[in-house]
Amino acid sequence: MQQWSNDxxxxxxxNGMVGHHFVMRLTEQAPQARVTVLxxxxxxxxxxxxxxxLFAGRRPxxxxxxxxxxxxxxxxxxxxxxxxVAIDRRRRRVTTASGAAFAYDKxxxxxxxxxxxxxxxxxxxxxxxxxxxxxxxxxxRAAAAGAGTGVVVGGGLLGLECANALKHLGLETHVVxxxxxxxxxxxxxxxxxxxxxxxxxxGVQVHTSRATERIDEAGESPLTLAFADGSALGADVVVFSAxxxxxxxxxxxxxxxxxxxxxxVVDEHCRSSDPDVHAIGECALxxxxxxxxxxxxxxxxxxxxxxxxxSPAPFTGADMSxxxxxxxxxxxxxxxxxxxGEGVLAYTFQDPVRRVYKRLNVSGDGRRLLGAVLVGDCxxxxxxxxxxxxxxxxxxxxxxxxxxxxxxxxxxxDALPDAATICSCHNVSKGxxxxxxxxxxxxxxxxxxxxxxxxxxxxxxxxxKSLVDGELEARGLEADRSLCEHFDYxxxxxxxxxxxxxxxxxxxxxxxxxxxxxxxxxxPTAASILxxxxxxxxxxxxxxxxxxxxxxxxxxxQKDGTYSVVPRVPAGEITPDxxxxxxxxxxxxxxxxxxxxxxxxxxxxxxxxxxPSIWRxxxxxxxxxxxxxxxxxxxxxxxxGSTWCxxxxxxxxxxxxxxxxxxxxxxxxxxxxxxxxxxxRECAEAQSKDIxxxxxxxxxxxxxxGNGGMRPRHADLFATDLDDQTLIRYIDRLLMFxxxxxxxxxxxxxxxxxxxxxxxxxxxxxxxxxxxxxAELESRMAAVVGTYRCEWxxxxxxxxxxxxxxxxxxxAAGAGTxxxxxxxxxxxQKRPAxxxxxxxxxxxxRLVDVTELSS
Amino acid sequence: xxxxxxDAPSTPSxxxxxxxxxxxxxxxxxxxxxxxxxxxxxxxxxxxxxxETPEVRVLGNYDPIGGAPVLSRGIVGDVxxxxxxxxxxxxxxxxxxxxxxxxxxxxxxxxxxTLVSDGWVYLLP
Numbered sequence: 005m006q007q008w009s010n011d012x013x014x015x016x017x018x019n020g021m022v023g024h025h026f027v028m029r030l031t032e033q034a035p036q037a038r039v040t041v042l043x044x045x046x047x048x049x050x051x052x053x054x055x056x057x058l059f060a061g062r063r064p065x066x067x068x069x070x071x072x073x074x075x076x077x078x079x080x081x082x083x084x085x086x087x088x089v090a091i092d093r094r095r096r097r098v099t100t101a102s103g104a105a106f107a108y109d110k111x112x113x114x115x116x117x118x119x120x121x122x123x124x125x126x127x128x129x130x131x132x133x134x135x136x137x138x139x140x141x142x143x144x145r146a147a148a149a150g151a152g153t154g155v156v157v158g159g160g161l162l163g164l165e166c167a168n169a170l171k172h173l174g175l176e177t178h179v180v181x182x183x184x185x186x187x188x189x190x191x192x193x194x195x196x197x198x199x200x201x202x203x204x205x206x207g208v209q210v211h212t213s214r215a216t217e218r219i220d221e222a223g224e225s226p227l228t229l230a231f232a233d234g235s236a237l238g239a240d241v242v243v244f245s246a247x248x249x250x251x252x253x254x255x256x257x258x259x260x261x262x263x264x265x266x267x268x269v270v271d272e273h274c275r276s277s278d279p280d281v282h283a284i285g286e287c288a289l290x291x292x293x294x295x296x297x298x299x300x301x302x303x304x305x306x307x308x309x310x311x312x313x314x315s316p317a318p319f320t321g322a323d324m325s326x327x328x329x330x331x332x333x334x335x336x337x338x339x340x341x342x343x344x345g346e347g348v349l350a351y352t353f354q355d356p357v358r359r360v361y362k363r364l365n366v367s368g369d370g371r372r373l374l375g376a377v378l379v380g381d382c383x384x385x386x387x388x389x390x391x392x393x394x395x396x397x398x399x400x401x402x403x404x405x406x407x408x409x410x411x412x413x414x415x416x417x418d419a420l421p422d423a424a425t426i427c428s429c430h431n432v433s434k435g436x437x438x439x440x441x442x443x444x445x446x447x448x449x450x451x452x453x454x455x456x457x458x459x460x461x462x463x464x465x466x467x468x469k470s471l472v473d474g475e476l477e478a479r480g481l482e483a484d485r486s487l488c489e490h491f492d493y494x495x496x497x498x499x500x501x502x503x504x505x506x507x508x509x510x511x512x513x514x515x516x517x518x519x520x521x522x523x524x525x526x527x528p529t530a531a532s533i534l535x536x537x538x539x540x541x542x543x544x545x546x547x548x549x550x551x552x553x554x555x556x557x558x559x560x561x562q563k564d565g566t567y568s569v570v571p572r573v574p575a576g577e578i579t580p581d582x583x584x585x586x587x588x589x590x591x592x593x594x595x596x597x598x599x600x601x602x603x604x605x606x607x608x609x610x611x612x613x614x615x616p617s618i619w620r621x622x623x624x625x626x627x628x629x630x631x632x633x634x635x636x637x638x639x640x641x642x643x644x645g646s647t648w649c650x651x652x653x654x655x656x657x658x659x660x661x662x663x664x665x666x667x668x669x670x671x672x673x674x675x676x677x678x679x680x681x682x683x684x685r686e687c688a689e690a691q692s693k694d695i696x697x698x699x700x701x702x703x704x705x706x707x708x709x710g711n712g713g714m715r716p717r718h719a720d721l722f723a724t725d726l727d728d729q730t731l732i733r734y735i736d737r738l739l740m741f742x743x744x745x746x747x748x749x750x751x752x753x754x755x756x757x758x759x760x761x762x763x764x765x766x767x768x769x770x771x772x773x774x775x776x777x778x779a780e781l782e783s784r785m786a787a788v789v790g791t792y793r794c795e796w797x798x799x800x801x802x803x804x805x806x807x808x809x810x811x812x813x814x815x816a817a818g819a820g821t822x823x824x825x826x827x828x829x830x831x832x833q834k835r836p837a838x839x840x841x842x843x844x845x846x847x848x849x850r851l852v853d854v855t856e857l858s859s
Numbered sequence: 860x861x862x863x864x865x866d867a868p869s870t871p872s873x874x875x876x877x878x879x880x881x882x883x884x885x886x887x888x889x890x891x892x893x894x895x896x897x898x899x900x901x902x903x904x905x906x907x908x909x910x911e912t913p914e915v916r917v918l919g920n921y922d923p924i925g926g927a928p929v930l931s932r933g934i935v936g937d938v939x940x941x942x943x944x945x946x947x948x949x950x951x952x953x954x955x956x957x958x959x960x961x962x963x964x965x966x967x968x969x970x971x972x973t974l975v976s977d978g979w980v981y982l983l984p
Contacts, residue, residue, distance in 0.1 A: 489939065521886075521908075523936030523946035524952075549886030553932040553947035556887070561947055565927030612932075813878040813889040813905060825930070840927060 008314045010036040015098060015108035017088045018256065022285030022301035023114030024049030024069050029309040031078040037313075039080045040106055042098065042681045044087035045137060047076070055141060056165050057221070059172035060705070060724060063684075064138050087179035091258040093278055110280055112308055112553060113255055113268060117248035117286035117296070124447040126219030131227050133243045135166040148173040151240035155179075155229060157216055158246035159186040164247045164330040167208050171331070174701070178209045178237060180229065182246075185212060188460045190326065190337035194352065195377040198361035202380060205359075250287045250294055263289040272318040273311035274304050275816035282308040295322055299428060302579050323393060327378075327385045334382040334764070338392050340365060348374060349524075353406035355380075362406050364388070371397055383764070388466055394424045426471065427464045435469060441475045448472050448758065458757075465546075465762050487748065488525040491518045495673065499533050508538055509546040529554045529748045532635055535842035536743045539791040541798055542634075543805045551631070554633035557809065558795055559615055564836035566825050567615060568608040569595070571622050572668060574679070575642040575660035576603025584623040593618055594832045602639030602677065604630060609827065609834055613811040619796045628794040631669060635749070637676045640664035641689070645682030654699030656682035663697070666732070668791045670739065673746040673755075684786075691719045694743070694752040695735055700724070704731045708738060708766070711753035720756070720763050723771065733782065737770045740781040830852040862877035874974055874981035881978065883915065886946065888931040890920050893982065903971060904931035905980065906955060907944060915980050916955040917971040922946045924966060 014030065016023055019041050029584030030037055043049075050067040058064065075082050086100045091111065098106045119134035121127050133144050135156075148154065149570050154170035156163050159181030170177045179186070185196030186203070200210050215232040222228075225238030237398070250267040261269045261277035262384045267289025274282045274290075284304040286296055295301065308316035325338040347368030360380035367374055373391040378384065384405060391398060396585040399405065418428075422435035432455045440454040451472055452458055458468045485494045489825075493501070498513070507513045510530045512520055522530075531550035535542060542548070542555050554560050559567035571586070586605050590597045593614055595607040610618055621627075631638060640663045643649065645656030660680040670676070679690035680697040689712075690696030696707035702725040710719025723734060746755040759765055769773035799805045826842050829852065837845060877891050889904045902920035907913060920928040925948030933944040935955070942955040950962040958970040972983040 075923060490936075520940065521935065521937035523938065523943075524934035524950065527934050527936060545884065548884060549935065552934065553929070558930065561929070561932070563925070563927070563948070564930040565925075565948070808884075808887075811890065812892045812902075813882045815892045 006128040008034065008312060010034065010038070012109040013039065013107055014110050014112065014312070015037045015042070015106050016040070016112045016114060016117055017098065018114035018251075018285070018287075019043035019045070019049045019082070019084065020116045020285065021049060021052060021069060021115060021298050022116070022305050025111075025302045026112060026114060026284060026305035026309055027075070027080055028076075029306055030312065031080060032437075033309055033313045033315065035078070037079075039078075040108075041080060041082045042083065042086065042088050042100060042106065042595055043084040045139070046085040047138065048082065048084060050138065052136075055135070055138070056169040056172070057721075058138070058141050059145070059169045060721065067138075088254060091254055091281075093258050093260075093281070096280070108280075110312055111282070113276070113281065113283040113287055114285050114305070115251040115254060115287045117294075117674040118251050119244060120247040120249050121244045122216065122246055123586070124216055124218050126221065126227075127244070129219075129221070131239075131241055132219065133241065135162065135169070135243050135245050141169065142470040144169070144241065145173060147241050148175055152176060153178070153225065153239045154241040154243065155237060155239040157229075157242065157244045159183070159210065159212065160189060160245070160247065161187060161326075161328070161330070162248075163245040164203070166243050167203075169206060170243070172207070175241065176209075177207070178211060178239070179203075180214050180216060180231075180237070181210070182215050183212065186210065187335070187337075188339055191335070191377050191379070192342050194354070194362060195341070195363060195379045197363050198354070198359055198379045199330075199333060199335060202359050203331055205522050206331055208331065210738045248294075248296055249284060250289065252287050255281075255283065255287070263292065267294050270304075272307065272320055273316065274308040274319060277313065279654045282311070284308050290319065291321055293321070295324070296324075297324060297326060297432075300324070303431070324390065325389055326568045326709045327382050327776045334378070334380060336376070336378035336382040336388075337375075338385070338389055339373070340377050341377040343375060345374065351403045351406060353403075364402055364405060366398065366402050370402060373398060373402075383761070383768075386467055389428075390420060390424060390467065394421055396420070416462070420471075426467055427455075427457040430456040437468070437471055438475055441472065441479070445472075446476070463832075465760060469760060477631075487529060488523055490520045490522050491512065495518065495529055495533070497743050498530065499744055502530075502533050502537055508534065508540070510534070510550050511546065523550075525748070528555070528635075529557070532671050532673065532748075536788070539669075539671075539788050541793075541805070543794065543799060545794075545804075545807060547810065557612055557615060558619075558629060558633055558799065559610065560633050562608060562836070564825050566608070566836070567610050567612065568606050568632075569610055569618055569622075570600065570606050570630040571606055571627035572630040572664070573604045574664040574668075575640055575644075575657050577657055577661065582625060582627070585627070586624070589618060589621050592621075596835055600632075600639075603641050604632075604639060606632070609825070609836075611811065611825065612809055616800060616806055617807050618801055623794070623800060625795050628668070629796040631795075635672055635674050637664075637667040637672070637678070639677060640667075641677070641693070643680075643682050643685075643687035645680075649682060651685060652682035652699070653701055653853075654682055654704070656680040656688065656697075656699055659697065659699075659704070660688075663695075663735070664790055667739065667795070669795070670743070670788055672739070672743045674749050676752070677737070692716065693719065695739070697731065703727050706731060706734055709756040711751055715753070717753040722763075722767070736768055736780050736785040738766070739787050741766075741769060741777075744781075875981050877903070877905065877917070877973070877980045877982050879979055880907070880915070880975060883980075885913075886935045888926065888933065888935065890931040891917075901935075902928045902931075903982070904933075905946065906931075906935055906944065908935070908955075913925040915973045915975055916942065917982060918944070918953060918955065918958055918975050919969040919971075921968065922948055922953075923968065924949070924951050924960070924963065925949055930968065 016456045032106050045241040045695050055063040078108040086102045088100050090096050090099045096108050105703045119136050154175035155178045156167045157180050159179050167177050167179050184548035185193050186199050217232050218230050220228045227238045227239045250261050252266055252268050256262050266274050268287055270283050270288045270290050274284050276283050304319050307316050307319035327336040343365035349366045351364040363377040365375040376388045420434050424434045426432055426434055445451045445454050458465045480634040483528050527550040542551055559569055590607050596609050598606050600606050642656045642660035646652030646654055676694045678695040679693045681688040681690045682699045690698050691707050691709045692712040696719045698705045704726045705724045706722045707719035708722045711717040826837040828837045885907050888904050891903045904918045904920040913926050920930050922929050929947055933947050935944050939973045943952040944951050953968055957970045960966040974981040
């Protein structure tokens, strides 16, 4: 074959997920490559797998994979919204619908597939749709407005995704399936039945063994589906989701070899019958099969890119095992779910109360796992997948893997061969992880950063942890999780000790479980734990010396040793009178004033001895402390909501005020930020917060564990359409669970990523109460909420606490002392002088404007 | 409250009265003003380490790395058995024994000898 050269023109037709992956992979391997992309859709590549989330509050932007500037940065020319119409292989040219022509040296077809619409009478016309692109969804959304009933034809994986979308649109939703069971390709009959039961419990009506013969327009409903058995079903909207067919017409017209039922025939390098043309993804036929999942598509993209650039990564077929959430129901399918082979032993488990079904198909000798079906509980999926993919010997009693909870601990990393895939999302093998540890990684976080393992769905986190812990231990590097040199315990363990032994002071904790004097790590950690548990005033005698300086003076220390003051402004709503108070106080004490990111006002430049008098004025005007100084609940940001906004669907300000007043003062391992948005436009940016709440037509969607700042993380959608009480209950539980189990200074985002079992586990604990601690978490929160007092008001009322704000133990107020704060004026406000400015002001300590200094 | 600098009881010779022991809280430092230009910024940080024989430790209050008089507001503890205060600005540890910065060899703060007598704390020259 022709050697790789940077001068070659690489032309890619199709910009779906696989085409995009190919472009990224190729430009990583050959940064100088000349790549042109032709896309039929007007958008760049987007995440089709999560299409139905567009109806659950996500926007098309959220699904975008290819940032146009990312292509530009890599020198990739993108040409979207103009489908390719012909390939001239002799002249190596591709022409598009607009008549443009593109020359190539190597052509890559990533044209994907199209939805199969059964050839029945009335399949086309108004109210009838397919489910494939963002435009399809726009059409469905428009048709659903004012409609009552939606029918999905097809009960496979995509059909159920589509049913989820219709349900989100508020339609009475039906699923019609030709076969006797849902997801027949993946599930056995019993598994299908359990899935059906769960889906029907959600209000989706399922009709199996129904062959749709035609769709009539005459009838009571706008559309009527007529079935072969004589029955009928009325509908306003019909969506076909009855499978896909490879989009191979371009290739076929160009004379490339295609399969009898479609698909461009490729070899293990994804080369078609023309060595200059590759085909990848759902348009390609390898070994007589189409691979209709995204992961195998990615592997094909890598095979093609590797082949072109001379570093082969052959594609030799892919495991079609899959784990997903359909209409909120966990479904997992591994290998052969039906157990069709000779002598296959089937083990099954049914829990009729929790509506869980599991099946293992095991080889006749009981040694190997051939397939599995999981419905309603996928906790054991990753472990079972390892047994299946690596042909590991099963335990003596394979049925033990079916018992809830058993498989979670069933498999340890060291049982696996080096080639075993640990993270299927990013295709990271055990060997790569061991290599990363050999290369110096000392923790799970290091390994994640080095290999990307467990940064996708997170399902492999427990296995990764077991592997990394085992490898570190084998090297004598057992991960030391002690808090500091004074305690051989983690924060979580210390929390537990304080709670169980009812320890109320740091001294007791140190005496019983620690050593030495303590330090600036364990003291604030203990102070936070004690505050979360017992909620005593942080300035009272046994606790005072434990606090970081911000907590100790209930204000935020700035670089010059002065403090800033942030009164609470719940949800950012403030009366003009209160604004005037802030202005008056700031002016009186000459404080630099700035609006914060949390919709409050920060007043800078106060000396310690000024803090009590500043706060006396603020408290008298009705302000409370904002806890800006604490590792505690900070703000609940809000948009203006339905009260004023033309688009708002709920009163986001009222909800934000209620949340802020409920959780204010809660001390936690790190700061906590909330936001509430009044509609899906999300002006409050709730999806970047620890707790994000977004209004829906029917209630509130709860997002958790997001973060802005240095390490941004998009929050995870945790529960949808919650009523007011359930929302509070989930937040109560989640916050207390975080307070109890997180490491010191661990934000919720990192906490979740390190939680064994990830989001699914958190779901189980918070929503399903799998640990049986929900009631206790709620009562702990009730205790904290019930004992709330404004720390500043309580301080002002107590002379002992006030004494701590004396600037000097042996003298009165401190202005004019040498090396006290020195300020200059800039843009009409004071600010700390720089070292240079201080030198120049040494003999003339007036407050001068910087413009005078520079002259 | 009376200013002990003006209202000193019987003072050991050449020692300067700083404060009463009762003004100190175990582990939580306080700042004190001193006359005399040999003390940077004329401020000291005073710490009470409790124990069978409670000890008072005094350092210069000025954190030379952070550039502000704040050491009295740091958390007191120990690093491998040596009593230290962690500056609240950038968390450098300063020894309460010899004033050196544990993270930066070339940086230290002054340490003052003290005398505790009859419930009063004195700075020795």
